Amino acid sequence: MTTYNFSAGPSSLPTEVMTQITQELTKNQATHMSILEISHRTPQFENILDEAKASLKSLLDLPDNYKVMFLSGGGTTQFEMVPMNLATRLKKIAILDSGNFAHKPIGAAEALNVTVDVPGTTRSIKYRELPHLPAQFDDTQYDYVHLVTNNTIEGTTYHQEDIPDVQHLVADMSSNILAEPYDFKKFDLIFAGAQKNLGIAGITLAIVNQDWLDEQDLSHLAPMQKYQTAIDKDSMYNTPPVFAIYVLNLVLKWIEQSGGIAGLYEKNQRKAHKLYDYLDHSSFFDAMVTGKERSLTNVVFTSGDAKRDAQIAQKASQAGFYNLAGHRSVGGFRASLYNAQPEQAVDDLIAYLKNVEMEYLND
Structure with a gap:
């Protein structure tokens, strides 16, 4: 896995x-x-x-x-x-x-x-x-x-x-x-x-x-x-x-x-925009920050229910997506997309979140 x-x-x-x-x-x-x-x-x-x-x-x-x-x-x-x-x-x-x-x-x-x-x-x-x-x-x-x-x-x-x-x-x-x-x-x-x-x-x-x-x-x-x-x-x-x-x-x-800051910035924009685009079109998850102030390195989001968020974060660890739970003062989820985070991690996370979304909406 x-x-x-x-x-x-x-x-x-x-x-x-x-x-x-x-x-x-x-x-x-x-x-x-x-x-x-x-x-x-x-x-x-x-x-x-x-x-x-x-x-x-x-x-x-x-x-x-x-x-x-x-x-x-x-x-x-x-x-x-x-x-x-x-x-x-x-x-x-x-x-x-x-x-x-x-x-x-x-x-x-x-x-x-x-x-x-x-x-x-x-x-x-x-x-x-x-x-x-x-x-x-x-x-x-x-x-x-x-x-x-x-x-x-x-x-x-x-x-x-x-x-x-x-x-x-x-x-x-x-x-x-x-x-x-x-x-x-x-x-x-x-x-x-x-x-x-x-x-x-x-x-x-x-x-x-x-x-x-x-x-x-x-x-x-x-x-x-x-x-x-x-x-x-x-x-x-x-x-x-x-x-x-x-x-x-x-x-x-x-x-x-890796191309210095310019090379990593291009990659980081691509990673973050993929995840934000999914969240913006999701009927289950919502990004907590909107507009141009969004972070490229720490994407915070929620399903709108604190208990459900905690359950999903725990299940995500079992699926290989570790440390997704948000900070205790904010709750929800936090996907940190630092320089070393591969783009494949974002692609796989989005696929996982889509499955979670379908599971809960069809329940």
Whole structure:
């Protein structure tokens, strides 16, 4: 039986990457040890680190003043590190409250005595739509504006045309980095957990505009709290997650061989549009998000009955479609279509959903 992983993360890895990991996992003649055993101070790992940074800068088309960091603690730790490092002048930031992972940074920043304004929120309608900055928004009153490009739980996305034009923009791109094109130079800081589109859990990517970071007063921070420490020590102030960075580097090579962001974007559009088209014409299932704000990477939908949805999700696992249940705050279903998800997975899922639809409508 063919099986598919629709988890929101950790998610599927490309088959080619899984094959290479398997081949390189045991001891080899060059290092006399497994990739799981090598030191972060070896030339082999230093090459992996350099390759990964160069690939990211190339894929994102970023100039030299943007610095790549590999950090621990997940995206959640970035809710604290970002205001620590980048809200040092006015100690005031603005957050577009577009979903669960946009709401959490509000409390994190406030706990650090940073004032947080929320110029737009759709929390009252359970984040079914995206909030936007008001027409008269004055970005000079804030150290930066924070947004989440793709809301993993709710299935909404700020696509390139909806990215606000502000002086300093911070983006949590955890669930759609490298999945669709953005003008990445519009962002002064990008961060993303690796376990969705970049690799496996255990590593967080952060990329910062060094020119902006140089303007900050970081004298109040301990070394591990500073982005500059990670930059100066090449992400090795402490022992980094060697294996996670190794996997990330393999995934980046796979992305390059897949046509880069442009190639994957074409594939991702095709996958998502197939599923949305089915849902829009279904008399049983409904997509929870409509219009241009729909996510390409996290498609949320429902049959309209929570108990029935849970039953269908359980039966789907038995049929080989794993982790289809939606987040507990939203319910229904969530099909995560990250870069590594094959198009055949979507075709097979649609065929399965059609059978479910017929079964329930004819019952």
